Amino acid sequence: MISGMRGKTAPCLLLAILLFSIFLSLSLGRFNIPLKTVAGILLEPVFGIQAFWSETEVQVIWAVRYPRVALAAIVGAGLALAGAAMQSLFRNPLADPQILGVSSGAALGGVTGILLAGTGWPAISGSFVGGLAALAAVFWLAGGSGAGRGGTVMLVLSGLVVGAVGAAGIALAKYAADPDNQLPAIVFWLLGSLAAADRQSLYITLPPVLLSAALILGLRFHLSAFAVGEEDARNLGVPVRAVRLLALGAAGLATAAAVAVSGVVGWVGLVVPHLVRLGFGANHRWFFLNTLLAGASYLILVDTAARTLVAAEIPLGALTALLGAPIFAVLLRRLRGKTDV
Amino acid sequence: MSDPLVAHGLGYRYGQAWVFRHLDFHLPAGCLTAILGPNGCGKSTLLATLSGLKTPVEGAVSRQNSGLALVPQSLEPALPFSGLDMVLLGRARAISLFSAPGAADYKAAREALTRLEAAHLADRPFDVMSGGERQLVLIARALVSSSAVLLLDEPTAALDWHRQAHVLNLLRQLADSGLAVAFTTHAPQHALDFADHVLLMAGPERQFSGIPEDILSEEALSRLYQLPVKRLRLSGLACSTAIPVFRGYLSGSAVSPEGEA
Numbered sequence: 001m002i003s004g005m006r007g008k009t010a011p012c013l014l015l016a017i018l019l020f021s022i023f024l025s026l027s028l029g030r031f032n033i034p035l036k037t038v039a040g041i042l043l044e045p046v047f048g049i050q051a052f053w054s055e056t057e058v059q060v061i062w063a064v065r066y067p068r069v070a071l072a073a074i075v076g077a078g079l080a081l082a083g084a085a086m087q088s089l090f091r092n093p094l095a096d097p098q099i100l101g102v103s104s105g106a107a108l109g110g111v112t113g114i115l116l117a118g119t120g121w122p123a124i125s126g127s128f129v130g131g132l133a134a135l136a137a138v139f140w141l142a143g144g145s146g147a148g149r150g151g152t153v154m155l156v157l158s159g160l161v162v163g164a165v166g167a168a169g170i171a172l173a174k175y176a177a178d179p180d181n182q183l184p185a186i187v188f189w190l191l192g193s194l195a196a197a198d199r200q201s202l203y204i205t206l207p208p209v210l211l212s213a214a215l216i217l218g219l220r221f222h223l224s225a226f227a228v229g230e231e232d233a234r235n236l237g238v239p240v241r242a243v244r245l246l247a248l249g250a251a252g253l254a255t256a257a258a259v260a261v262s263g264v265v266g267w268v269g270l271v272v273p274h275l276v277r278l279g280f281g282a283n284h285r286w287f288f289l290n291t292l293l294a295g296a297s298y299l300i301l302v303d304t305a306a307r308t309l310v311a312a313e314i315p316l317g318a319l320t321a322l323l324g325a326p327i328f329a330v331l332l333r334r335l336r337g338k339t340d341v
Numbered sequence: 342m343s344d345p346l347v348a349h350g351l352g353y354r355y356g357q358a359w360v361f362r363h364l365d366f367h368l369p370a371g372c373l374t375a376i377l378g379p380n381g382c383g384k385s386t387l388l389a390t391l392s393g394l395k396t397p398v399e400g401a402v403s404r405q406n407s408g409l410a411l412v413p414q415s416l417e418p419a420l421p422f423s424g425l426d427m428v429l430l431g432r433a434r435a436i437s438l439f440s441a442p443g444a445a446d447y448k449a450a451r452e453a454l455t456r457l458e459a460a461h462l463a464d465r466p467f468d469v470m471s472g473g474e475r476q477l478v479l480i481a482r483a484l485v486s487s488s489a490v491l492l493l494d495e496p497t498a499a500l501d502w503h504r505q506a507h508v509l510n511l512l513r514q515l516a517d518s519g520l521a522v523a524f525t526t527h528a529p530q531h532a533l534d535f536a537d538h539v540l541l542m543a544g545p546e547r548q549f550s551g552i553p554e555d556i557l558s559e560e561a562l563s564r565l566y567q568l569p570v571k572r573l574r575l576s577g578l579a580c581s582t583a584i585p586v587f588r589g590y591l592s593g594s595a596v597s598p599e600g601e602a
């Protein structure tokens with residue numbers, strides 16, 4: 001489908017989808033607000049429209065739904081970009097942030113935070129520390145940025161080791177947790193949810209995800225070049241070490257930021273880049289930007305479904321897995337025999 | 342001016358067995374060199390050593406800073422690429438860390454494809470191309486890198502006769518324009534018709550190099566391929582060609598086996 005959609009058409013279409021998702025998500029919920037009212041409330045500060053809505057509706061949109069929709073967009077964009085970067089770096093279309101062990105490390109950090117000091121700030125700072133520590137550990141195991149030939153294999157194996165340590169640590173933490181208060185909090189957080197979104201969580205997530213997105217979008221061309229193989233890329237003059245170090249750091253940062261505010265929301269980094277490739281191709285110019293936009297829309301829509309499908313809220317992480325696994329299975333069958341990694 | 346690529350006493354081995362040893366090689370600017378030898382004689386290993394992908398076990402390679410492009414025999418990208426995207430990768434050396442190809446790069450990439458009579462491959466996915474189409478795209482990728490040295494690993498292996506002639510003629514033109522070009526091949530005719538210089542890899546420590554007319558004698562080629570080879574001068578053509586007598590292999594005549602692997 002490389003010849004499918006050309007040039008700017010794809011990002012424009014994806015931007016339109018993103019705007020539509022935002023409107024839809026702000027409108028839907030236990031308290032439905034018509035799309036026209038949503039538009040009026042959003043545009044009021046700009047155009048000074050005569051109010052035809054109630055103060056409650058304004059409250060629901062700006063205080064309740066807006067932080068959650070914005071957080072879904074940021075987390076979705078960050079996870080999708082992190083996945084896309086990993087897939088190029090590891091030359092494997094099935095790679096994902098969890099390969100690095102960063103999700104697992106960040107989760108362990110968050111759980112430790114909950115265990116020691118409770119939910120909220122301790123969990124958040126724990127996630128950052130755990131995620132970045134996991135990344136540092138992966139790098140140290142793999143021989144740093146100077147990992148020579150077979151460096152990618154070493155990185156994947158190191159990620160596996162770090163991920164296993166994270167999983168074991170989480171199991172221990174659950175065992176040690178107070179079953180009345182801490183354990184439910186840990187389990188709920190690990191399931192992944194955006195229910196706790198507020199403005200503060202936006203301020204925590206936005207800067208690292210922006211930085212990470214800027215790095216990955218900036219590196220787009222040299223990062224794409226990794227897909228032909230590290231040896232060939234080096235031969236072409238791609239600054240392999242610098243690209244790998246920066247892209248890994250960016251992907252790790254985005255993952256840690258996402259885990260910090262939403263727990264483990266899996267599969268986004270895997271599913272979104274695949275859908276983008278399928279629909280819009282993978283050319284150097286637009287692929288990563290398309291992935292960012294699609295990731296934001298994807299998580300907004302899935303989170304909207306999570307809070308509106310049934311009376312009680314479905315954990316977001318469970319829903320992304322439920323949606324991701326079948327899509328992944330289809331992709332896996334298509335890819336069969338095409339990848340040797 | 343020194344040659345852009347010079348190797349002295351080059352040796353490489355896998356395990357204990359030397360692939361080649363005591364190999365001297367130099368690639369002057371403006372020269373087209375053909376490298377011939379039977380399967381497994383180390384042609385690809387030699388190119389990898391010359392380009393710096395492999396570190397020689399013995400000897401040294403000195404490369405000028407003017408850029409070197411290696412065209413691999415084949416390539417399996419892990420993610421989808423169009424022909425044009427693949428060619429653009431050739432510009433990587435000139436594109437800074439945080440930027441992407443610009444209009445000039447796209448123009449150069451399309452021109453390179455056109456030069457190879459492969460403009461129609463620009464929007465085709467690389468992974469569904471035939472072996473020959475992939476080779477054309479990879480050669481175009483090397484062209485856009487504006488390197489002074491071009492090393493090609495069997496660039497004509499998957500090509501039909503027309504495209505073999507087209508690619509070899511293009512290599513000839515590139516050499517005439519001042520590039521240093523070397524390619525490996527299994528067809529002595531390629532060397533006789535196009536190359537200035539030939540390197541014959543007859544054994545780990547037996548290499549012959551010189552002018553194709555001199556080096557590619559009936560005896561040398563017969564010994565190299567363990568098969569009778571006839572040199573023919575065709576009436577009306579200035580050059581002579583080499584013809585393998587495959588039936589000679591069946592009748593077992595005319596070859597004195599030299600006990601080579």
